[in-house]
Amino acid sequence: MLLGETVTSQRCTALKSKIMRQSYIMPGFRPTLGFTLLYLGLVVLIPLSTLVFKSLTLSWDDYVHIITSKRVLASFRVSFVTSLLGAAVASVFGFIIAWTFVRYNFIGKRILDALIDLPFALPTAVAGIVLATIYQPSGYIGRLLMQTLGVKVAYNPTGIVIALIFISLPFVVRTVQPVLQEFDTKMEEAASTLGANKLQIFIKIIFPNVFPALLTGFALAFARGVGEYGSVIFIAGNIPYVSEIVPLMIITKLEQYEYAGATAIALTLLIISFILLLVINLLQHWIRKQSGQL
Amino acid sequence: MNAIALAKPTAKLDASPEALLDPPWVRWLLILISVSFIFLFLCLPLASVMVEAFAKGVDAYLSTLAIPDAQSAIGLTLLTAFATVPLNTIFGVAAAWCITRFEFPGKSFLTTLIDLPFSVSPVISGLIFVLLFGAQGWFGGWLAEHDIKIIFAVPGIILATLFITFPFVARELIPLMQEMGSEEEEAALSLGASGWRTFFLITVPNIKWGLLYGVLLCNARAMGEFGAVSVVSGHIRGLTNTLPLHVEVSYNEYDFVAAFASASILAGLAIVTLVLKSFLEWKQHNDRQLSDVL
Amino acid sequence: MRFNLLQAGLLLASLMLIDTAQAERTLLNVSYDPTRELYQEFNTEFIKFWKAKTGEDVQVQQSHGGGGKQTRAVIDGLEADVVTLALSGDIDQISERAGLLPKDWQTRLPNNSLPYTSTIVFLVRKGNPKGIKNWDDLIKPGVSVITPNPKTSGGARYNYLAAWAFAEKNLGGKEAAKEFVKKLYKNVPVLDSGARGSTTTFIQRGLGDVLITWENEAFLALKEIGAGDVEEVVPPFSIKAETPVALIDKVVKKNGNEDLAKAYLDYLFSPVGQKLAAKHFYRPYQPEHANPEDIKRFPKLELFTVADKFGSWAQVQKEHFDDDAIFDQIYTP
Missing domain, CATH: 3.40.190.10 (Periplasmic binding protein-like II)
Structure with a gap:
């Protein structure tokens, strides 16, 4: 195995040097790429392709009919609006949190910093049940909000937004934090000596540099939010046209044995996710280029 | 989970002296906002899991975990993680190697494809395996003929989990290995070291903390996945219920202590993950500083 | 690790x-x-x-x-x-x-x-503050009703059909019935995917004034979690859940x-099965085998079957619960 691989790698050096501009003596291109593609194909692409093939059993008209039916459109609207709001709120607070973590010192900072990743690690169903418990009208916070502001936050779109803020927060903090950390404070100092005030420095210098990262965090949070199911379902209320999300539509269709309908919606959601991911990767590419130039 | 977040673990937590330039009221206001936001959205849910789990005392807590259904759920969850994490780790290393050490056409497309399971709705992740292996699916007839059970059995749960946790290790390693560069490996290779020797003596020591971190997150997600597993499990008590499903089952049986006790195990797992993660980041940071000094 | x-x-x-x-x-x-x-x-x-x-x-x-x-x-x-x-x-x-x-x-x-059947009843808050007695009390403004989604829950379909049949019988005609269920579902703040979800919403989360649910589920909820906070109300007319x-x-x-x-x-x-069914709040088909104490718990009410009023489940599905059928229509804004 070990020997074989080196031999193979030597044998195809000629071929590889055509493809590769760098690392011409690196071994293992073929086996690693081969394994990557094989595994990707088996675990991800073949299963996902079933969505495409199953949807092909529908005619174009049927597909359009399913996707543009009022209720499905409404669920897309609910999912997108709540994900946008959730990601936006998380972006604002995530930015502030990242800022305080990087720039200030206070007691308990390390613990809080570790806690940020909780939504990554906590199972979504647990998160959903717990959030519903806290924010329902008789829960700790739900009651408080009800009494003081008269706002009901659970079992309506606000509930969905709350669950999505929870899910989104680490995406934003963890994308913005490293960029703020790497940020060269010399530029601030220079601006300061030139007479710029704090707000000007923030708006003109810091924010533009952090913005791409913030946008990436926002996009990641949004992409995740649109597909989120477990944590949303317990707090959403699930009323048609009001608080019914796309993943729930898929489940509902499935349970009525409408496999084609379910896959049509799923495929649409998948395409949207894929486009979002492409955009995110472009954004990251852009950031890398920017930081390379700096 | 995302690329950048995992790429640059928080290394420099100490505030820079420039931070003191912000007026105190801004500092305190921002810290107050951050802390209360984290408290509201992260600490409170976590605390509420624990409070509910121990609502009837430690004995009730322990006895709910001792029942056979809970034990078998814990067992299945461990088995699932045990089956998926190593596979995805091997894949992650292979993918990171071929993506960061070579240039080839379609590389960024491949990277996007690897990310895809991050943003696929868990509901869809379950659905695709039903479409493939369900009785009405592509391989359904063939599987039935040969009496192979995939869906509604352990293999289906493992497959769905494999899909969900697919990108974790790769996504952690790719940015890390990109940043690392391949000079050291090239040097070793040009001095006549074999590919594997170079990998184990040069690459692994450099990526070990990042690799462990990826494995950790992969493991946490593998144990905590709910949506996708719920679609393919069949909910047979004591047989195909994982821990997150057991939470739901107990909750639906009005056994709230049992539900939250199981949830607390998962939350505990999340905390252990977070603590280990902080430790790994600290370790990685130290290693880097050390190598910088050298 | x-x-x-x-x-x-x-x-x-x-x-x-x-x-x-x-x-x-x-x-x-x-x-x-x-x-x-x-x-x-x-x-x-x-x-x-x-x-x-x-x-x-x-x-x-x-x-x-x-x-x-x-x-x-x-x-x-x-x-x-x-x-x-x-x-x-x-x-x-x-x-x-x-x-x-x-x-x-x-x-x-x-x-x-x-082997057993059941029916659909109401659970209300202690003392029945909204005075709920029958199906038409559910559509009053300000009454919040908890029932699951009939597209995904069997029990919810019985709930819906019972309300429909009540309206058709007392208000006359399909249009009136449609208007009735429309008003009813206007009062529903949460549609859970199953009967159990609705029960937890009503009892654990304290949401809603009335829960429409299986008779056995109502008994069980009273026994397991809700005794003291909620009470059962049996409408005079309901559906026989087969x-x-x-x-x-x-x-x-x-x-x-x-x-x-x-x-x-x-x-x-068998007699053992029948006895156990009654013990767990299902109405056994041969009540003579059950414990008479258990049978006494079942109130008498006028029951109809799906076959009586709606023909078959296939027809019900097509007319009420398929895409763009009546249940979807009543939600169309």
Whole structure:
């Protein structure tokens, strides 16, 4: 195995040097790429392709009919609006949190910093049940909000937004934090000596540099939010046209044995996710280029 | 989970002296906002899991975990993680190697494809395996003929989990290995070291903390996945219920202590993950500083 | 991590051991949400009965969930030896879509394959502050009603149909009935996917003034969690919820469980099964075998069946619950 691989790698050096501009003596291109593609194909692409093939059993008209039916459109609207709001709120607070973590010192900072990743690690169903418990009208916070502001936050779109803020927060903090950390404070100092005030420095210098990262965090949070199911379902209320999300539509269709309908919606959601991911990767590419130039 | 977040673990937590330039009221206001936001959205849910789990005392807590259904759920969850994490780790290393050490056409497309399971709705992740292996699916007839059970059995749960946790290790390693560069490996290779020797003596020591971190997150997600597993499990008590499903089952049986006790195990797992993660980041940071000094 | 791997390794080994030890036959009963407690006890009794009768040790496994989800799982290949579901329409689907049992499955067991039935009642807050007595109280403004989504829950379909039939009978005509259910669902703040979800919403989360639910679910909720906070209200007119059981022919043949599955279902219709059904708040088809104390708990009310008012489940599905059918229409803004 070990020997074989080196031999193979030597044998195809000629071929590889055509493809590769760098690392011409690196071994293992073929086996690693081969394994990557094989595994990707088996675990991800073949299963996902079933969505495409199953949807092909529908005619174009049927597909359009399913996707543009009022209720499905409404669920897309609910999912997108709540994900946008959730990601936006998380972006604002995530930015502030990242800022305080990087720039200030206070007691308990390390613990809080570790806690940020909780939504990554906590199972979504647990998160959903717990959030519903806290924010329902008789829960700790739900009651408080009800009494003081008269706002009901659970079992309506606000509930969905709350669950999505929870899910989104680490995406934003963890994308913005490293960029703020790497940020060269010399530029601030220079601006300061030139007479710029704090707000000007923030708006003109810091924010533009952090913005791409913030946008990436926002996009990641949004992409995740649109597909989120477990944590949303317990707090959403699930009323048609009001608080019914796309993943729930898929489940509902499935349970009525409408496999084609379910896959049509799923495929649409998948395409949207894929486009979002492409955009995110472009954004990251852009950031890398920017930081390379700096 | 995302690329950048995992790429640059928080290394420099100490505030820079420039931070003191912000007026105190801004500092305190921002810290107050951050802390209360984290408290509201992260600490409170976590605390509420624990409070509910121990609502009837430690004995009730322990006895709910001792029942056979809970034990078998814990067992299945461990088995699932045990089956998926190593596979995805091997894949992650292979993918990171071929993506960061070579240039080839379609590389960024491949990277996007690897990310895809991050943003696929868990509901869809379950659905695709039903479409493939369900009785009405592509391989359904063939599987039935040969009496192979995939869906509604352990293999289906493992497959769905494999899909969900697919990108974790790769996504952690790719940015890390990109940043690392391949000079050291090239040097070793040009001095006549074999590919594997170079990998184990040069690459692994450099990526070990990042690799462990990826494995950790992969493991946490593998144990905590709910949506996708719920679609393919069949909910047979004591047989195909994982821990997150057991939470739901107990909750639906009005056994709230049992539900939250199981949830607390998962939350505990999340905390252990977070603590280990902080430790790994600290370790990685130290290693880097050390190598910088050298 | 090493500790983890070690643990998992040990576990894997022990699982394998268990597997080899598991030579005894197992039966899988796929059921809907509220039957958990009933079958927990019934299975224990049946295992004892079978051991005494044949000397063989067997196991019975249970799977519970929303009716729609469970039916879909069986169609997709969940190997249920027997199904005990909320409505015959679901079992018809299994026969029609997967061909796992013959179309005339319902004639193969006594009483149309119905070992027990149930009905739909209300749970209200203590003291019934909103004064809810009958179906038309549910559409009053300011009354908040909890009921699951009829597209995914069998029980919710009975709820909906009972309300519909009430309106059709008392208000006259389809249009009036449609208007009635529209007003009713305007009062619903949360649509859970199953009956259990709705019960937790009502009792645990304290949402809503009235919960429309299975009679057995209402009794159980009072017993398990809600006593003191909620009380039952029985409307004078409601639907007879016919909850059938069936043997899945293809699966039992494949698993060699035919005798076992048949005995299991027969045992449901036996005096012991009937007694247990009544104990767990289901109305047995032969009440004489049940404990008279248990039977006394069931109030008398005027009941109609789906066949009486709606024809068949297929018609109900098509007219009310399919896409763009009446249930979708009443939600169209």
